[in-house]
Amino acid sequence: MNNLVVFPILLPLLSGISMFFFRDRIRLQRKVAVNGLLATLAVSLILVGMIAQNGVQVLHIGGWEAPFGITLVADMFAALLLTTASIVSLACLIYAFHSTDEAREKFYTYPFLMLLVCGVNGSFLTGDLFNLFVFYEVMLIASYVLLSLGGSKIQLRETIKYIAINIVASMLFVIAIAYLYAVVGTLNMAHLSERVAEIGQDGVITTISLLFLLVFGLKASLFLYFWLPGSYSAPPPAIAAIFAALLTKVGIYSIIRMFTLVFYHHPEVTHTIMIWLAALTMILGAIGAIAHWDVKKILNYNVIVSVGFIVFGIGLSHADALSGALFYLLHDMIAKALIFILGGAMISIAGTHNLREISGLISHHPALGWLFFLVALALAGIPPLSGFVGKVMILQGGVEKQFYSVVVISLITSLMVLYSVMKIFINGFWGETILSEEEEKSTGRGILIPGSILAALIILLGIGADWAMVYVEQAVEVLVNPSIYINAVFTQP
Amino acid sequence: METFMTIVAGILLTIGTYLVLSRSLLRIILGLSIFSHGAHLMLLTMAGLKQGAAPLVGEQTGTYTDPLPQALILTSIVISFALTAFFLVLGYRTYVELGTDDMRELRGENDE
Numbered sequence: 001m002n003n004l005v006v007f008p009i010l011l012p013l014l015s016g017i018s019m020f021f022f023r024d025r026i027r028l029q030r031k032v033a034v035n036g037l038l039a040t041l042a043v044s045l046i047l048v049g050m051i052a053q054n055g056v057q058v059l060h061i062g063g064w065e066a067p068f069g070i071t072l073v074a075d076m077f078a079a080l081l082l083t084t085a086s087i088v089s090l091a092c093l094i095y096a097f098h099s100t101d102e103a104r105e106k107f108y109t110y111p112f113l114m115l116l117v118c119g120v121n122g123s124f125l126t127g128d129l130f131n132l133f134v135f136y137e138v139m140l141i142a143s144y145v146l147l148s149l150g151g152s153k154i155q156l157r158e159t160i161k162y163i164a165i166n167i168v169a170s171m172l173f174v175i176a177i178a179y180l181y182a183v184v185g186t187l188n189m190a191h192l193s194e195r196v197a198e199i200g201q202d203g204v205i206t207t208i209s210l211l212f213l214l215v216f217g218l219k220a221s222l223f224l225y226f227w228l229p230g231s232y233s234a235p236p237p238a239i240a241a242i243f244a245a246l247l248t249k250v251g252i253y254s255i256i257r258m259f260t261l262v263f264y265h266h267p268e269v270t271h272t273i274m275i276w277l278a279a280l281t282m283i284l285g286a287i288g289a290i291a292h293w294d295v296k297k298i299l300n301y302n303v304i305v306s307v308g309f310i311v312f313g314i315g316l317s318h319a320d321a322l323s324g325a326l327f328y329l330l331h332d333m334i335a336k337a338l339i340f341i342l343g344g345a346m347i348s349i350a351g352t353h354n355l356r357e358i359s360g361l362i363s364h365h366p367a368l369g370w371l372f373f374l375v376a377l378a379l380a381g382i383p384p385l386s387g388f389v390g391k392v393m394i395l396q397g398g399v400e401k402q403f404y405s406v407v408v409i410s411l412i413t414s415l416m417v418l419y420s421v422m423k424i425f426i427n428g429f430w431g432e433t434i435l436s437e438e439e440e441k442s443t444g445r446g447i448l449i450p451g452s453i454l455a456a457l458i459i460l461l462g463i464g465a466d467w468a469m470v471y472v473e474q475a476v477e478v479l480v481n482p483s484i485y486i487n488a489v490f491t492q493p
Numbered sequence: 494m495e496t497f498m499t500i501v502a503g504i505l506l507t508i509g510t511y512l513v514l515s516r517s518l519l520r521i522i523l524g525l526s527i528f529s530h531g532a533h534l535m536l537l538t539m540a541g542l543k544q545g546a547a548p549l550v551g552e553q554t555g556t557y558t559d560p561l562p563q564a565l566i567l568t569s570i571v572i573s574f575a576l577t578a579f580f581l582v583l584g585y586r587t588y589v590e591l592g593t594d595d596m597r598e599l600r601g602e603n604d605e
Contacts, residue, residue, distance in 0.1 A: 130565050137572045141579070148583060156587040157599050160518065163580055167525045167573070168513070171532040174569055178532075181562070182539035 001492065002050070005059040005074045007043040008082050008121040011036050016114030026105050033093055033110045037117070041086035047079045052474060056488035058127075066127070066489045067188035073127035073489060076475035077326065081124050081253060084330050087457065088245045088337040089117045091450035095341045096238035098446025099348060104150050104236065112149070113242065116142035123250045127489060129180070129187045132254065133173050136219070140166050143247060146239045147231060158234035165227045169218040176211040183208065190489035193261045193482050201265035209263035209270050213255065213277075220251025222311050223277040225304045229288065232303070233296035233353075237344020240296075244303050245337035252307065252329060256314055260322070260479040267317040274315035279406045281308030286413040289420035295353045295428070298420050299343050302379065305417055306332045309410055313394035321397025323476045327469070328390025331461060335378050335387065338454040339421070341447055342372045346428055351441035355424060360433030365444050369429040371451045376425055378458045380418035386461035389469070498538040505531030518584045518594035522577065529573035533566050 015036030019029045051057055051074060059072040074082075093113060100109055119139025126132050144166075148159040181187060183204055184195040196205060214224070221228045228248075232240050255274075263270055285304030292298050310332065313325025345368055350358040362369035378385035381392075391414070398407040461468055478484045505527055512524025545556030588594050 130568070134568060134572070137576075141575065144579060144583075151586060151590060153591055156583065156590055159583060160580075160587060160599065163576070163583070164513070164521060164525060167576055167580075168528065171529050171573075174532045175535050177565075178536040178539035178562075181536075182541075187561075187565075 002057040002059055002074075004043060004047060004050070005057050005072045005125060006061070008040050008047075008086075009072075009118055009125060011040045011043065012114045012118040012121065016111045016118060019111040019114070020108065023106060023108070026102070029105075029110045030097055033114060034090070036114060037086055037090045037093060040117070040121070041083065041090065044079060044082040044086050047074050048076070048083055048471065051076050051079050052471065056478060056485060056492075058488050058492045067186050067191035070131050071127035071188060071190070071489055072125045073190075073485065074125055075478045075485060075488075076471060077253075077256070077479060078124045080326070080330060080471060080475055081249070081333075082121055084333045085117070085120055085124070085246055085249075087453070088333050089113070089120075089242055091454050092238050092242040092245070092337055092341065095241065095344075095446060095450045096236075099238050099344060100236055101150075107149060109146065109149060109239075112142045112145045113239075116146065116242065116246070118142075120246050120250055124253060127189050129177055129189060129192065133170070133177065136173070136250070137170065139247070139250065140170070143243065146243075147235050150236070152234075155234045158231040161227055162231040165218065169215055172211065172218075173215045176208060176215055179208045179211065180205075188489070189257070189261055190486040193486055196262050197265070197482075201263060205263070206266050206269055209259070210273065212258055212263070213270065213274065216251045216254045216258070217277065218251075220248045220255060220311070221281075221304050221307050222251070222255070222274075223281045223284075223308075225281065225285065225307075228304060229297055229300040232300045233294075237340065237348065241337050241340035241344060244299070244340045245333045248303060248307055249329060249333055252310055252314075255311065256322075256325075256479065259314065261482050261485060264317070264482070271315045271317045274311055275403060275406055278308045278312040278315060279409050281305070281311070282409055282413040286416035286420075290416050290423075293355045295343050295347055295355055295358070295424055298355075298424060299340055302339070302417055302420065303336060305413055306336070306379075309391075309394065309413075312406060312410060313390075313397065316394070316397045316401050316403070318397040318401055319476055319480050321394050321401075322479060323469070323472050324390045324393025324395075324397060326390075326472050326475055327465070328387070328394065330468075330472075331378070331386040331390055331458070334454050334457050334461070335375055338371070338375045338451060338458065339379065341450055341454070342368060342375065343424070345444045345447045346372075346424075348442045349440050349444045350428075350435065355427050358428040359431040360429070360435075362429040363433045364435075364437050364440070367448060367451070368444055369425070371447075371455050372421075372425055372429065374455055375458065376418070376421035378462070379421055380414055384459075384462045386458045386465070388462060389465040494542050495538055498534060498542065502531045502534040502538060505534060516596045518587065518596065518599075521596070522580050522584055525580070526573070526577045529569075529577075533569055533573070536566050536569065537562050 057074040061070045122135035218224045288301035313321045347353045378387045381387035509524045509528025512520045540562035546552040546554040548557040548560045
């Protein structure tokens with residue numbers, strides 16, 4: 001039992017709820033939000049330290065032991081994601097201080113941001129499948145509000161589509177849970193893993209696992225990404241950044257968790273399907289990214305490409321490739337938040353998101369331009385930045401498992417990604433400066449603090465990859481040996 | 494009994510899907526609501542319907558009904574209730590702001 005495990009859920013929840021009581025006092029709200037996230041970050045770091053020393057940390061809520069009660073499990077994988085998620089949401093929050101208009105601030109942007117973080121952290125920590133569904137809903141309801149808050153026409157329109165898709169996906173999730181419960185009679189993930197291993201993963205369970213892949217694929221925009229480009233371009237830039245950095249990653253987390261812990265017996269079926277879905281996702285995402293001349297759309301399609309790439313790493317079911325996928329997942333959360341923040345700043349300075357009307361921003365905003373250049377290189381996986389290590393490990397795994405065609409697809413799509421972000425850089429920052437400083441729609445200040453924190457992390461993760469890899473490998477050790485997870489849940493008092 | 498309930502759930506899911514595919518926003522919201530009910534019924538049915546006494550210590554029988562699916566379905570109903578309420582408000586607001594509830598006119602243009 002370790003009560004610390006519940007704090008990453010509790011701290012954002014309580015600070016979020018408390019903010020509802022002083023709606024007009026925005027400065028106080030900001031302070032509470034920053035402190036809440038800093039505390040969450042501190043707890044996550046302590047958890048990483050404890051797990052590195054003592055192994056997986058478990059909390060049986062209310063003292064009800066597994067598999068009867070709800071269990072919260074913090075293994076290294078969850079703790080690393082928690083840490084990254086807290087840093088990323090903190091950066092997005094600081095950017096939101098400068099980029100959110102007062103009306104939105106007064107109508108509970110910050111409380112819902114905290115509730116979103118609460119849902120994300122809960123999804124990472126829970127050890128119960130139905131509880132995962134509940135935390136998904138916590139996260140999604142907060143995201144519906146954040147997406148529609150402000151009520152501009154495009155926001156309302158996109159929120160309708162987003163909610164409709166997510167309700168269907170959630171209900172398919174419930175149906176998949178029902179099927180699984182009918183077959184194995186439990187919902188605790190450790191217990192599920194045990195029972196599925198006992199009775200063997202037969203055709204029925206494999207079919208159910210594919211239904212889960214469909215559900216998580218919808219949330220993670222794995223192949224079923226058609227809702228993403230529209231809905232992520234509707235909200236204000238800070239909100240879009242936190243969506244891009246966290247929401248699809250929760251879907252990826254669930255895929256990794258379920259397909260390494262429970263449905264790992266028939267990789268030739270499930271994981272092969274995953275790899276080909278990933279390949280299609282990468283191709284279609286990359287085509288979208290190079291086709292558009294709209295800054296928001298290009299960045300949104302980049303989210304899709306990276307989801308495909310990470311799922312390719314998972315599908316290889318190879319320990320090194322899984323380490324690569326995990327490392328790339330951490331990198332991608334940071335890099336996506338940064339590029340969305342910078343892209344949002346570009347759009348707010350130029351007052352348009354049509355790339356053809358943006359030009360020569362670098363003369364007045366050198367910091368913005370060079371940060372953008374840095375993160376563009378990191379996204380394409382240029383050493384020594386953080387994208388490189390993960391990419392190499394996944395591709396090595398792909399070559400070893402002889403998925404040459406998918407390896408070629410990932411290399412080509414990462415070139416296309418590089419082209420798409422360089423297109424933004426060259427068109428937006430170089431060229432004739434068409435706006436004088438007085439004509440600009442906003443000053444673009446406020447990106448410097450969050451931008452430099454995230455950029456420093458990208459460089460550190462790249463240079464200190466060996467040091468970070470120690471933790472990532474610890475996380476992968478639990479993923480490839482489900483017995484460690486199961487033992488921790490059942491033997492810890 | 495389980496087979497019958499599964500068929501009922503299937504009919505509800507069919508109706509839900511049919512309504513979601515229509516053009517009017519209100520029909521879509523109601524369709525999603527019926528779709529959720531189909532899923533909930535499925536959740537209850539899949540775990541097996543009433544098989545014994547109420548799961549209380551005082552009941553003197555050998556078999557008890559599994560209480561877990563009822564706890565699950567309750568949670569899920571509450572969530573879908575909240576979502577439907579939110580979606581209805583959003584639908585109304587959209588109708589007021591955009592002046593239409595026809596999905597074809599809500600496709601949007603690129604120049605916004």
